[in-house]
Amino acid sequence: MSILSKLSFKDQAFKLRESAILDATTAVLSTKGFDLMTMDDIAGAVGISKPSLYKHFKSKEDLVGEALIRLIDGAIDYLAQLDKALSPVDKLSALLEWALRVRLEGGMPFLPSTSPHVRDMLMRNMSYVLRIIKLNGQLEALVAAAQKTGNLNPDLPSDVILFSYYSRTCDPAAEFLQKFSKMPHDDIVAHMLKVAFNGLTP
Known part of the structure; x- marks a missing residue:
């Protein structure tokens, strides 16, 4: 029930x-x-x-905070439901795919606006902060594990990989492709994932 x-x-x-x-x-x-x-x-x-x-x-601040908490909860729940047998890099790829699909279907970027006002507002919302800390810890562990196995570049600082990963969740390329390329969502997601994990070189 x-x-x-x-x-x-x-x-x-x-x-x-x-x-x-x-x-x-x-x-x-x-x-x-x-x-x-x-x-x-x-x-x-x-x-x-x-x-x-x-x-x-x-207030508008409370409303936006709750909307972003719901988004982060969705990411945490999705990560928890992934097959335990998946490799760390496959879990990172699956979560990024989820985030891209949320955006292409009208959802918000994974990260809040770079507006100082919005950042300050969210940092005062302890429910939001605690969820971000939880999700960030899980992603840090996945990045470290993927670097250890060589699936992610071990020569790069883990923060560079982690924040590059976050940036892909709010990369405007997804909206540009949706608006101007006429590609179906599945193709946009596949190409964005390939760029994120394999770069632009052949």
């Missing part, structure tokens, strides 16, 4: 509306960004009043 099915009808409706709010926030953030997004945008997208929206989230 799911957690949602154990709730009262009123609580279920509240949770479903909250999920719709976060979906709308993800969509608006992916097109407008944090600075241009307003609470009116979100209320309008969901079809509720702004006072109703504030019953769920007291």
